[in-house]
Amino acid sequence: MQIDLEQPILAKNDALAEENRVLFAEKHVFVLNILASPGSGKTSTILATIEALRDEFNIAVIEGDIASSVDSEKIKAQGIAAVQINTGGACHLESNMIRKALDVLDLDALDLILLENVGNLVCPTDFDLGENSKVMILSVPEGDDKPLKYPGIFQVAEAVILNKVDTMPVFNFNEEAFTDAVRQLNPQAPIFRMAATTGEGVEEWANWLAEKIRAIQ
């Protein structure tokens, strides 16, 4: 037995997202919206990306969390500007939150803003923040069946990072099944195999992102 229920897409924030997009374009700032589950390694990926790109680009980070500022503190410890947004319960960032965070960042001095969305494979999918690109991270321990269960997020992503590949021997992760399922949903998106904490695969990912940033400068 299967029950299907419909829900209208909540897209009321699109007008403000468009304003953000115009502003980012004017300032030649590339904005990357990073979507993933809790614990998939979003912050580690951001730290590795900063390390790889900070010599060429000026970077800032906007951290979205239900509560706490542990992530933005980790970023600031690297000498990078970080704004913490606590959504107070909401399971995704919205474009008005981004707009408020922009008030405290110097867009003229920036090339790249990394948005760490709230840890969630569902809610952030439909919320346009005015970003240039969405990427999603899946970590090996989460399992290879996630594209089947959360197709929307795999469809909106311009690139997919498969993180924690160093733990593949520990988990029963079928990489071929995963890749096939992603391809079904999103034939174009590159899949970057990565272990953000060890540095494995970071260079290939960072090169892809660097090209995107250069293209709008």
Added chain:
Amino acid sequence: MQIDLEQPILAKNDALAEENRVLFAEKHVFVLNILASPGSGKTSTILATIEALRDEFNIAVIEGDIASSVDSEKIKAQGIAAVQINTGGACHLESNMIRKALDVLDLDALDLILLENVGNLVCPTDFDLGENSKVMILSVPEGDDKPLKYPGIFQVAEAVILNKVDTMPVFNFNEEAFTDAVRQLNPQAPIFRMAATTGEGVEEWANWLAEKIRAIQ
């Protein structure tokens, strides 16, 4: 810089949850609402729980997913009744969905219904389904800082399962910090250390649940 935003709790489904609760009580069926991230091992935990309790109790499962029926198929393969709910985008189960699923289950013949909520540490927290108890699962690969970032779900849980403890050597998981953080949010909840796929710790968890079920029979 920190920005705090409020969001009203969406509790419109509470009246129907109350009807569900009355029905469950009349039929002496214990209903467990299982909350966790994608990939934390909800389905494995359900399979291990079925294995531990099926000799004593009649069990059915209601599976909530955005899409797909992979989980309910795994349950049915064990000879257990399973109803798949596809929420079509919604990041949590609601009490009207449960009500529809009940139409196809024989409550008179059941002692226990396991509700696998949509994989999400945020949305399901505030949605009462009429269940007797909520439990939440955190898996070791997700990291020890999750109680700080997702406090709400740790507060509403009557018990916390720490799953995939067999992978602790691979991850930099500080169990003491985790336990302290859970205790801050929820001093009473037992924390069950478990590895659902190997069976480690399942007996202690199943004994706790069995007592709850017997108490309402």
